[in-house]
Amino acid sequence: MGAWRGGGTRLVLLGAPGVGKGTQAAEITKRVGLAHISTGDLLRAAIRDGSPLGRRVAAIVERGELVPDDLVGEVMAGRLSRPDAAGGFLLDGFPRTVAQADLLDRILAERGQALDRVIGIEVPEPEIFDRLTGRRSCARCGAVYHVRYGRPRVEGVCDRCGG
Structure with a gap:
């Protein structure tokens, strides 16, 4: 993992709920020095912030519905534009679908970036x-x-x- 340290490495962890994505992401990001970006944490933070976007997310979550890809993408794009993500990141919980993967590719392409690795965890x-x-x-x-x-x-x- 030493070769990944710094330099803007962009990783995604994939796997079913309960395989340990969050646990592994925390360990990898600590060792390698990447920003750990969790979709769930981002959506909870948006709701707490009470921004217009956060209020839209809160209304959807309160109805027990999944947050649509376009809103998740908007939250993710905002997070990926923060300075710490420029130094590299590990995404935990995004993308979950092919549509979200396409959305991530578009978000990164707008920044002249692409993913470096996708890591799948199976249990x-x-x-x-x-x-x-x-x-x-x-x-x-x-x-x-x-x-x-x-x-x-x-x-x-x-x-x-x-x-």
Whole structure:
């Protein structure tokens, strides 16, 4: 991974929910020095910000619908334009569909960029089931824990926000 350090490396992690994309993304970005960009985190931040875009996303999420590709793309394009992403990034949770992959290609092409690597993670279904059914998250900040593999330091208290 040393060859990837710096230089604007652009990576995508693909895999089903529960395969460990977020866990692996956090480790890779820490070791290699890339911006970790999670679609879920971006959408939650947009909602918290209360911007016009965030209010549109919030209304869709409140109805229990998936956020349309054009809105996800708008949020992603904004995030990819931030200075830290110029030094390289790892996308976690985007793209999820062929349409989103095409959208990402267009966003990057507008910047004269392309992806360097797409990394697929595969885990047997029984393990995914175990990971997902044991997953817990903080209601206040969204930090994710697992009942067996990643408990908070103090039971019932979020390590990140104390919630």
